[in-house]
Amino acid sequence: MLEKFPKKIGYEDPLEIRLSELEALLLSDYRISKRALSILLLQEDREMMEMVKGREKENSPRIFEIIAAAQQHYHQPLSYIISQCRQREASRIAAKVMSFEPQRTATFKERLSKIMMNPVIGAPILLAVLYYGLYKFVGGFGAGILVDFLENKVFDGYVNPFMIRLVDSVIPFKLLRELLTGQYGIVTMGIRYAVGIILPIVATFFFAFAVVEDTGYLPRLAMLIDRLFKKIGLSGRAVIPLVLGFGCSTMATMVTRTLPSKRERIIATLLLALAVPCSAQMGVILALLGDKPMGLVVWLGIIMAVFLFVGFLAAKIMPGELPSFYMEIPPLRFPQLSNVLRKTASRLKWYFLEIFPLFILASIFIWIGQITRLFYFSVRILEYPARWIGLPKESAVAFLFGFFRRDYGAAGLYDLKKVGLLTGNQLVVACITLTLFLPCIAQLLMNIKERGMRMGAAISVFVLFFSFSIGYVVNIILTLANVHL
């Protein structure tokens, strides 16, 4: 195969000499040409160095001497020198066959791209994207129309009654029936929740996200926000998982895998758990504070302040390499429907494989919690922090259930609001605490899965205490300032 392409790049003499020395010393069969392997060795390719160390028992000291000698010869890393040689060769070849048209006037797309990267005009564009993409499409269409159809019509109308009848007639044990089709059963709660509520929300979100992604807007947003993100220990790149967090924080926590350093992954996970409300949470907040615009403003202000403050502190405290930002800005493109659909489908599949089981697990937890009366005690314990932040003790149920089943928690608060048990201040405090509080058990499990038992648990415990502390502080400030929202 290699004989067909006898041409090779000529490197500088000092490199060529070392290369031929190395080639002569490499005796095992590595399945790639010895020259290619030698070049990788000079560039300090870890994997190859390990392999050679293992296989060339006798020659390996000599091999590493030669590599060190080659590095001594240059004052810059060899990967830099080698890339330069390749670059020169590539330019030489390209110059023979390629020519570029002289400057033409900027196209519409180029002008639009410039506008998108303008820090002043960029902000309203971002707001427009958020309003139409997130609020109208995901919030209105996904969380409104689709959820209503799937949950109320399909599940409550057909699936649940059918499954309940089926299970009742087949399984004689009450406990087992409870597990499958009880109030918090795997089918009646776990699957219904995952398919009837979360699926339409994340599906519309992934669709909107894929559209935005395919236009090439995200790198431009990353580039606009990098300076701000550096202050909270992240680079512009982190904008992708964080925006995804507005859809489903659990999914977004998984996507933090794409961040380059462990430090960034931990900070992003913490911020996602604490201060990025997922679409289900935002739905709840809007329902509760919809008729109190001032309350909504206070809520938004506090959440943003917490986001920046905690990020800033985390960046100060966390050790490790500082983030650096580099990203290609692709040309703007009109998204293709087929691509967008394919992407949405593959993410949904991923979502189902990774997150769906967590909802089933949640049902099992609740089932155990109810049998052992652990739930009852947890509610009693949660009544204390609820009272500390100035809420009636009835709201403790909403916090606990909200953790397992967001709509239940919301409904709980909503009922309290309707009965008139909650004042405006209490509503705002409840919303702030609920937002900062872990969004759901799936995210708790994902934190542990992605960040490891210790870090995942530490983040979750911190979030638990911090959310109530902020609720406590806000309540006191509102009371002392004699503000009635």
Added chain:
Amino acid sequence: MLSEGAEEILEALWVKIEEQGNKPIELAANRDNPAIEELIRLGLIRVDRDHIYLLEKGRSQALGCVRRHRLAERLMVDILDVKKKNINEVSCKFEHLLHKGLEDNVCTLLGHPKVCPHGKPIPRGKCCLGKKYKIPLKFVASLGELDAGDKGVIAYLQSKDKNQMQKLISIGALPGISITLLQKFPSYVFQIGQSQFAIDRELAESIYVRLIK
């Protein structure tokens, strides 16, 4: 003003002591060098039976010599395009002319480079320490100092951090490539070939560009 020979000795002393960590240098070959006499008289060095030592008073002088030598090399490579094998020879002569503020002008002209073409550090001068360098003439500057719309060719990359360098290599920002700075706030956006990239300030300061009108 010091003689050329005296400057060469100071330079060698500084490199030995500051960069190689060795103590003094051997007197042997320099025993009858009149420059030694000159340096002793000025109180810059001290000599015992067979070694030369740099005195505190000679340190700043020696540092200046090294700085001028490496700036001269940079000038030869970046601006005057001197052939690689002649760099040392020409620079050695040229460095002795860089006195009386000329050295700071050359430094400014070159965009306050941090390393010589061989990758050794160039000691910082007064001109490098000001927050904003006012540059009347600017031929080589780091991308971080350019204005939006400036065009040039990448002269070299310089970063202490190997990973940073690797990132720039991976996006193809290599010496010899044409580059245009499109935007510098809030991040640096530049074009190389048919592609655009956004980078942060630290990375932008690692790319040195030879400007083209």
